[in-house]
Amino acid sequence: MDEQAILEGLKPVCLCKGIRKSVFLKHIAAGLTSVEALKKATGAGSGPCQGRRCTPRIEELLRSRDQG
Numbered sequence: 001m002d003e004q005a006i007l008e009g010l011k012p013v014c015l016c017k018g019i020r021k022s023v024f025l026k027h028i029a030a031g032l033t034s035v036e037a038l039k040k041a042t043g044a045g046s047g048p049c050q051g052r053r054c055t056p057r058i059e060e061l062l063r064s065r066d067q068g
């Protein structure tokens with residue numbers, strides 16, 4: 001893994017719960033394909049904003065994976 005990928009993985013996706021991108025990517029690599037499944041696995045979406053901020057980011061992660 002190069003430095004860029006490591007830095008990228010450190011970016012927070014769910015700010016309320018402090019869950020980083022790498023955590024989501026790991027679950028996606030393990031086969032999770034829906035926003036709901038990822039929320040359940042990571043605890044994202046259960047913070048004070050109730051997923052208002054992180055849901056679009058999770059959707060984006062899934063979309064960019066579909067294209068890649």
Ligand code: FES
Nearest residue numbers: 014015016047054
């Ligand atoms: S950012 Fe994920 S629950 Fe608020």
